[in-house]
Amino acid sequence: MKINWFKYSAPMSFYPLAGKLIPLFWIAAIMLILGGLYWGFFKTADILNDQKQYYRIIYVHVASAWMAMWLYAVMVFWAMLGLIFNTRLSYMLASATAVTGTVMTIIALATGAIWGKTSWGTYWDWDPKLTTFLILLFVYIGYIALQSAIDDVRRSDKASALLALVGLALVPIIYYAVNCPDPTQCASLHQESSLKRVESNILIGMLVTTLGFWMYSFATTLMRARIIVLERERSTTWVSNLPEISLAETSNSKIEARTETRS
Amino acid sequence: MTSAFGTILKRDLLLALRRRSEIFTVLFFFIVVISLFPLGVGTEEKILQQMAPGVVWIAALLASTLALDRLFSADYEDGTLEKIVLSPSSLSMSVFAKILAHWLLTGLPLVLISPLLGLFYHLPMDSIFVMMFVLFIGTPVLSMLGAIAAALTLGLRGGGVLVSLLVLPLYIPVLVYGAGAISTSMITGVSIEPYVLLLLAFSLLSIVFSPWVTAAALKISLE
Amino acid sequence: MSLEVIKLQCQRGEKELFSELSFALRSKQLMRIEGQNGTGKTTLLRTLCGLYQPEAGEVHWNGKSIKKLGEEYLKDLFYLGHHNAIKADLSALENLQINTALAGETYSEDDLLQALDDIGLFGSEYKPTAHLSQGQKRRVALAGLLLSKAKLWVLDEPFVALDGFAVKLLQEVIAKHIENEGMAILTTHQEVPLTNGEILSISLDLNSSSTGNESTSSDD
């Protein structure tokens, strides 16, 4: 079976397709997130003793933190596709992904700070991970700021795509620098974060919630992309032929009546 | 090939010579920022010594972003940037010439003035030399990365603030290892070599890649 | 020597400026681009220089895409935009020397001074151009034309801000360039009389993607 990918790279065919997919993603998102949290809250109670109850924050924290990083990768993917094939839709998806990525980063930071308060007794600890997410937030905000500062759509698409690529190249270096401020001793850090050490029961809840967050991200990204498509293609005929744009008969005749009385 | 490089380098230095005030503005900004810290946090020798590496680097980051805004925008406004882009030689090399000139005019003076500031903060002699050296190998990264942001924000309203927003987070590795090297140099018996090597690596990487990325960014911004 | 434009389409923001624009230009031909403000004259010229990426279509120089030719094409090109591309802090002589060096050409100081003299800047060669009048600044930029060895001149409103004497001089310079197997594209309302060569013209109209391409020959 051959799928014509370029057909879907056109905003015109993307718009209705995305419209159909969004409700499905919403249903999946709500079910998976509720399911994951239900599992986490009710099926793992016996594993955690009272001192470890705060572990429940992890479901939302880890899911949002993963999404914050993954969405950056997704954004760079679209940006790169845009720069290589010069497809307008790729740029639109890149900028639609950025905002959801920012929201996820903020959630990760906020829940991380609360997690810190419960486990280390302080909201902010300049922990390498939290710091990296703070910088990721700066990078996301820089991307959005650059995009909104440029009026010309084409330039703003390309310039922000290039910035996303530069960020991709530098974020690992920044991560390394934050992780090992002393280059001679950094191997010892962050062994505890590996998944193996997490109880498998908790892991299930975490993975299901994360999957739900993916669905949420798809849904919001597509919603935003649809808005961007509408804004950019407003002067085309296919947009004005859309059912949601068509002027209802009643309002039309009202206008006619109004113009008549005026003249 | 090299003629455009030499021409642009010479031209930018000549222009700076005609307008010396711009160099001195950046330099004095650096000095003023560094002088304000002791007034804010107290003048105790211990505290100052401990703070000096970070303060010097942060002042250097701010001073270098301050000057970035003018890196390409002056040429953009009078049309000479188009001349450079349309010159039949490698745009990356031309861009490299511009960044090099920018570093010679804003980075190098900071390196040269830094011993004075070392004295403000009671740094030992060895640390002052270390500071000069790491500033010397670290500040080119600031100009190189900054050039990308300057090219991306070319001709935008409020471009100066935007440049800082884009570029300051990217400076973190240089800040971490640059300040780390100076701090380590005050501890006897610990080698600063790893820091220096990392800074050198950043410097070389940025010199290789930045002119190329900046050239691409300029082409996007000129459209 | 030939410049070919093949089915060019450009847009600015949401607005399409022109599409399916095709024409060819050969040695000894001059092309005038007409059209009201906002019809995309400058965008067309910038596209021809490779400064602007068209939405669709290609520009060929001697049968090869200018994208592929890169620096090879830029060697044959002289572009004069709205801005004069001169530095206010440098003198006319320094500006001219830098601009010719950037174009990959080197001249002795005498040659440069002669060119400035020819364009009517005698006595202002060493002054910072900030002190020159608008017309004089334009002349500094145009002095580059006197020296340029480029085959293709792309000039955006070259006659703006010039007085009668300079207009006449520039007309002669362009005419001479065309006679010497050169070619030029310009946006202007000014007539450029040629003694030997051909004048093509194109007009970009508002709200219409079609372009008329009538040629008037002044060959005889």
Added chain:
Amino acid sequence: MTEFFSMGGFGIFIWSAMGIALALMILEPVSLIMKRRSVIKQIKRTKRLDARRKQN
């Protein structure tokens, strides 16, 4: 029930973390729906203006 909500004394932290996440994840789609409405309204307005201009 209260035992469940207090979560061994960590309830305030856990529920505020959940609350922040929930609030942001509701705010985002709601703002998108509102944005979409305003964009559609705007496009309709220009379309109506065009239609009227054609009539005259």
